Amino acid sequence: MADPLKYFRIEAREILEQLERGLLELERGLGSAENVPRLLRLAHTLKGAARVVRQSEIASLSHQLEDLLVPLREGPREASAQESQRLLELLDAIAKQIAGLAAPPPEPLSDGTGPAPLAAAASPTPSEDVARAGSPASPDIDTLTDGVIELGFQLGGARRCLPSIERSRSLAEQLGQRLDPRRHQDSGLDGLTALRSLASELESSLAKLDRELSNNLEQATRELGQVRDGVDRLRLVSASSMFGSLERAARDAAVSLGKQAQFEARGGDVRLEAEVLTAVQRALVQAVRNAVAHGIEAAPERQASGKPLAGRLTLEVARRGRHICFVCRDDGRGVNLSQVRREAERQGRLGPGSGEPTQDELLSLLLRGGISTSAAVTEVSGRGVGLDLIREALAGVGGSVALETHPGRGTTLELQVPASLAALDALVVEAMGQLYALPLTSVVQATLLNPAELSRTSDASSMHFEGQLVRFMPLARLLRGLEPERRDRSAWPCVLVRGERGLLAVGVDRLLGGESIVSRALPEALQADPTIA
Numbered sequence: 001m002a003d004p005l006k007y008f009r010i011e012a013r014e015i016l017e018q019l020e021r022g023l024l025e026l027e028r029g030l031g032s033a034e035n036v037p038r039l040l041r042l043a044h045t046l047k048g049a050a051r052v053v054r055q056s057e058i059a060s061l062s063h064q065l066e067d068l069l070v071p072l073r074e075g076p077r078e079a080s081a082q083e084s085q086r087l088l089e090l091l092d093a094i095a096k097q098i099a100g101l102a103a104p105p106p107e108p109l110s111d112g113t114g115p116a117p118l119a120a121a122a123s124p125t126p127s128e129d130v131a132r133a134g135s136p137a138s139p140d141i142d143t144l145t146d147g148v149i150e151l152g153f154q155l156g157g158a159r160r161c162l163p164s165i166e167r168s169r170s171l172a173e174q175l176g177q178r179l180d181p182r183r184h185q186d187s188g189l190d191g192l193t194a195l196r197s198l199a200s201e202l203e204s205s206l207a208k209l210d211r212e213l214s215n216n217l218e219q220a221t222r223e224l225g226q227v228r229d230g231v232d233r234l235r236l237v238s239a240s241s242m243f244g245s246l247e248r249a250a251r252d253a254a255v256s257l258g259k260q261a262q263f264e265a266r267g268g269d270v271r272l273e274a275e276v277l278t279a280v281q282r283a284l285v286q287a288v289r290n291a292v293a294h295g296i297e298a299a300p301e302r303q304a305s306g307k308p309l310a311g312r313l314t315l316e317v318a319r320r321g322r323h324i325c326f327v328c329r330d331d332g333r334g335v336n337l338s339q340v341r342r343e344a345e346r347q348g349r350l351g352p353g354s355g356e357p358t359q360d361e362l363l364s365l366l367l368r369g370g371i372s373t374s375a376a377v378t379e380v381s382g383r384g385v386g387l388d389l390i391r392e393a394l395a396g397v398g399g400s401v402a403l404e405t406h407p408g409r410g411t412t413l414e415l416q417v418p419a420s421l422a423a424l425d426a427l428v429v430e431a432m433g434q435l436y437a438l439p440l441t442s443v444v445q446a447t448l449l450n451p452a453e454l455s456r457t458s459d460a461s462s463m464h465f466e467g468q469l470v471r472f473m474p475l476a477r478l479l480r481g482l483e484p485e486r487r488d489r490s491a492w493p494c495v496l497v498r499g500e501r502g503l504l505a506v507g508v509d510r511l512l513g514g515e516s517i518v519s520r521a522l523p524e525a526l527q528a529d530p531t532i533a
Helices: 006-027 032-052 056-074 081-099 138-159 162-178 181-234 239-257 274-295 299-304 337-346 359-367 386-395 475-480
Strands: 236-238 261-266 271-273 311-320 323-330 400-406 410-418 421-431 434-439 443-449 461-465 468-474 492-499 502-507 510-520
Touching: 006 032, 006 056, 006 081, 006 239, 032 056, 056 081, 081 239, 162 181, 236 239, 236 274, 239 261, 239 274, 239 311, 271 274, 274 311, 274 323, 274 386, 274 410, 337 359, 359 386, 359 400, 386 400, 386 410, 421 475, 421 492, 434 510, 443 502, 461 502, 468 475, 475 502, 492 510
Parallel strands: 261 311, 468 502
Antiparallel strands: 236 271, 271 421, 311 323, 323 410, 400 410, 421 434, 421 510, 443 492, 461 468, 492 502
């Protein structure tokens, strides 16, 4: 059975995602003069699309959304808390309506033995669906299409070699016949001349065939590799696709608890598999709610502590070796370790003779779940299951969680998931004939370095950068212990990279430009150099 609402659901969810992002920006007072007209256009588009498919309730809710946005357009200003809450409630109501638009069940087989119709699973709200963000991006599809076309062209070139192969086979047969000993006795000089001619023609034909096949197969192999990378990229989702849902989770938790919270995120260009990112999103939504409920203080308490009235939540996404790390920080009061210890003792998790537990031991107990530092149960916290849910979500994808806290200054939750397949933007460089990719997130600057700018000592060379001395090392020596050839030219291409231990200036032979690459984790048994991800 055809699904008449298929494309409407796809379009509506995309519009809802844009509306949610825009409404959260509007609540923060970001670009209201430009933002409100765009939101109105989105709401109007959704209303029109809903009417086309006869979804009057969605059209009505979209119209109410327009009514609330119009006053904000007429006098550009920040939306009040009440206006923002009403706008987001309408958005959630629309999402609920769209979730109820079930796709038609599969038709039974002709003999009546087909699967029984299943109730359609409720579609996620705009702030919960990260998988749809994994839909192929146009540049990826274009790259993949171009690669397939080029691969077909190269294989066509290989097919064009078939007549030459047949001709070479015929020449080989003729040569074999001429080399028959029975024919040699009477052939004399004329026979030898004919043999030489056949051998020369066969050699020329085989050489030409070798060149053509080698070129076509080499190019086809390269194109096939690019197609494979393109297919891999289509499986990946940008980490930024979940930032909107996390900001919404922080905002809603703060409103329900009468607090103020600001959410910031970095590293959204890191891309990884949708299944992994979905699990991470579930864990981070819970982590953000925990941070608001347990960490961020109420405005009077923050004011008394000399902190800004709005608590700050930050998320950083980065690749570290074999893992993708998600570091969630807040600037709140930190974990109440005394409360954790009392609750653990009450539950019998700390025996009378166990001694004074360390901070790490208490945090480890907290991560196991079942312990809450809330004085009362609310919609956001109080049942001691938050961290348990985080650990469970990550366990399904082979991830791990670590917790660190500083009383009065905040808490850091770090989630790690294996980077079995991930994409990153990189600067491609050449050194000693080899190509290397440096993650752009680590690249501070690329420049041409004059050898006279280097300060040399007996065991190292350094350069000055922004008032500090930065060690310089050729990439070939750093990675392979090789000393690059002496350079006659005056300028040395140099890339400044930032790592855990600070800055390093790396000398290369050539800068080849930026590229989006798909990377895979090395096999566990392979011992790679520490500088290789």
